Amino acid sequence: MVFSxxxxxxxxxxxxxxxxxxxxxxGGYRWLADAISPVHPYREPKGDAMKVFLTDPDSPDSKDVADRLRWFYWYGE
Structure with missing residues (x-):
């Protein structure tokens, strides 16, 4: 067999x-994606800014089916 x-x-x-x-x-694609991508919304705030959020209230401990369904439809949990 001949190898060229x-x-x-x-x-x-x-x-x-x-x-x-x-x-x-x-590398160009990574650079372009970093240049175009928006700022991370969940980063820690800078300066005097505060990140405020509302926690969900506690679920009802009652055994009533109507209360549990009302809770489920209201909060989606």
């Missing part, structure tokens, strides 16, 4: 160029 050095070098060059371009494109 030109054919193998062209294949190796193709693989190297493909790999380099793949890294360039994926």
């Amino acid at each position: 050095i030109r054919r193998w070098t062209s294949r190796i060059v193709f693989i190297v160029v493909f790999t380099v371009l793949l890294f360039v494109v994926t």
Whole structure:
């Protein structure tokens, strides 16, 4: 079996160029995604800002089915 050095070098060059371009494109895509993405909404506030939230009230402990259904439909839990 005859091995052509030109054919193998062209294949190796193709693989190297493909790999380099793949890294360039994926790096560019990551940079573009970071540049376009919005600011993280759940990060800790800076300065005098405060993050305020309302906790859900405790569920009723009664065994009445109507109260439990009312609670479920009102709060979705």
